[in-house]
Amino acid sequence: MAPAARTDPIMTCHVVAVPYPGRGHVNPMMNLCKLLTNSKPDLLITVVVTEEWLGIIGSEEKPPGICFASIPNVLPSELVRASDMPTFVGATQTKMEEPFELLLDRLDAPVNFIIADTFLYWAVEVGKRRNIPVASLWPMPASVFSVFYHFDLLERNGHHPFELSERGEERVEYIPGIPSIRLADTPSLAHMKDQRLLRLVRRIFPNVSKAQYLLISSIFELEPQVIEALKQEFSFPVHTFGPAIPYFNLRKATSFLTSQNDHDHHYFEWLNSQPPCSVLYVSLGSFLSVSSAQMDEFADGLRESGVRFLWVARGEATRLQERCGDVGRVVPWCEQLKVLCHSSVGGFWTHCGWNSTMEAIFAGVPVIAFPLTMDQTTIRKHVVEDWKMGWDAKKGLEAGNLLRSARIAELVKKLMDLECVERKEIAARAKELQKVTLQAVSEGGSSKANLTSFLDDIASFS
Ligand SMILES: *[C@@H]1O[C@H](CO)[C@@H](O)[C@H](O)[C@H]1NC(C)=O
Numbered sequence: 001m002a003p004a005a006r007t008d009p010i011m012t013c014h015v016v017a018v019p020y021p022g023r024g025h026v027n028p029m030m031n032l033c034k035l036l037t038n039s040k041p042d043l044l045i046t047v048v049v050t051e052e053w054l055g056i057i058g059s060e061e062k063p064p065g066i067c068f069a070s071i072p073n074v075l076p077s078e079l080v081r082a083s084d085m086p087t088f089v090g091a092t093q094t095k096m097e098e099p100f101e102l103l104l105d106r107l108d109a110p111v112n113f114i115i116a117d118t119f120l121y122w123a124v125e126v127g128k129r130r131n132i133p134v135a136s137l138w139p140m141p142a143s144v145f146s147v148f149y150h151f152d153l154l155e156r157n158g159h160h161p162f163e164l165s166e167r168g169e170e171r172v173e174y175i176p177g178i179p180s181i182r183l184a185d186t187p188s189l190a191h192m193k194d195q196r197l198l199r200l201v202r203r204i205f206p207n208v209s210k211a212q213y214l215l216i217s218s219i220f221e222l223e224p225q226v227i228e229a230l231k232q233e234f235s236f237p238v239h240t241f242g243p244a245i246p247y248f249n250l251r252k253a254t255s256f257l258t259s260q261n262d263h264d265h266h267y268f269e270w271l272n273s274q275p276p277c278s279v280l281y282v283s284l285g286s287f288l289s290v291s292s293a294q295m296d297e298f299a300d301g302l303r304e305s306g307v308r309f310l311w312v313a314r315g316e317a318t319r320l321q322e323r324c325g326d327v328g329r330v331v332p333w334c335e336q337l338k339v340l341c342h343s344s345v346g347g348f349w350t351h352c353g354w355n356s357t358m359e360a361i362f363a364g365v366p367v368i369a370f371p372l373t374m375d376q377t378t379i380r381k382h383v384v385e386d387w388k389m390g391w392d393a394k395k396g397l398e399a400g401n402l403l404r405s406a407r408i409a410e411l412v413k414k415l416m417d418l419e420c421v422e423r424k425e426i427a428a429r430a431k432e433l434q435k436v437t438l439q440a441v442s443e444g445g446s447s448k449a450n451l452t453s454f455l456d457d458i459a460s461f462s
């Protein structure tokens, strides 16, 4: 596709943003770009995505300062990504750099600044060769960065990756900024017997120190120690700008109901008719899905619990709706942040994706943590141990075993029992963290201040 960068004379500064081609990366990058152009409307941002991603997000509503340009997919089909992560990650490391550079040459407006996902570590080299400053965007908690960045410490201390699953309860107390963490709570990549993916991911970190900025989609107040530790580590600014969720869209909430199609309307009408704090929202993530045996346990558990629920279950919605009766609704998709912010919603069963967790905090909703993979195990630790806004559904559950419906029903009933003391505690914590988050994005708050400082710097390069 021909790059669409405009040569509007008012556009003083041209930023090229390049996300890693995965949902948990593209979303925070897009949200960062929206935050930047919201604060500085004369900024021009060209977001470089693969053709596959252009197809997914190309038609979404976006501010006038943002345009897309595309490069070829790294692999022939999306199927490959789900079934063979190492091959896909490897391809993002070797197949994107050249087309990216060719594209830079074809853009109409000269490029003043590059924002690249940390996983696309080659972008730092591109910037260096062309004398363009690069900000590396880390779209996960700072703690996960610190674990990977200091992975050699784990090895030196005899915590070899492949053993982590057997020694899960052992605690590690030497990772900078992380006073104590169970090995089971380190990112799940580190537990895999097959270490190809771990090796590929570790490869990205040495390049971070060659960037000019590190941007983290977290909130300073959520993990102050580890962010301070990272600031010590690098000689350039480390900024937090979270939550990288589309909260700025909520202001348009009134136009929302009228603009939705009938199907979406339906679950919102249903939510409107439920008592306050009575609905459990359930989402187990987008593409790294759960086995259908586990899905069935969920359906049975939800039915047994008797609680009202809204469950987003993609392709399996119809089958699961039949299985779990009519106390709740199973939908293929929903606008998660708006659902979580709805007054009828009182709890969230989550896979602990970073995006989902930030949305839970933004909405001030207590959670049950059911991490599946990647950084979700570490986020579970934050939710349960550090922030105390949720419970761990996997506590005591042996790896590979199904979480049974009886246990699911028990947890769900407890979370939705507004009189339960333990529930009151985590709900109060969720509300406190909500305040912290709202503060961070307000005038003078940490995320707002960091973003402003970053924007000033970008402008100085034009
Ligand atoms: C993550 O964020 C995007 C928008 O940034 C949103 O559409 C999506 O529902 C969120 N949640 C998940 C689980 O992807």
Ligand SMILES: *[C@@H]1O[C@H](CO)[C@@H](O)[C@H](O)[C@H]1NC(C)=O
Residues within 6 Å of the ligand: 220, 239, 240, 445, 446, 447, 449, 450, 453
């Ligand atoms: C970024 O936020 C942190 C935490 O509030 C603060 O200490 C730091 O000074 C901020 N940096 C800038 C450049 O505003």
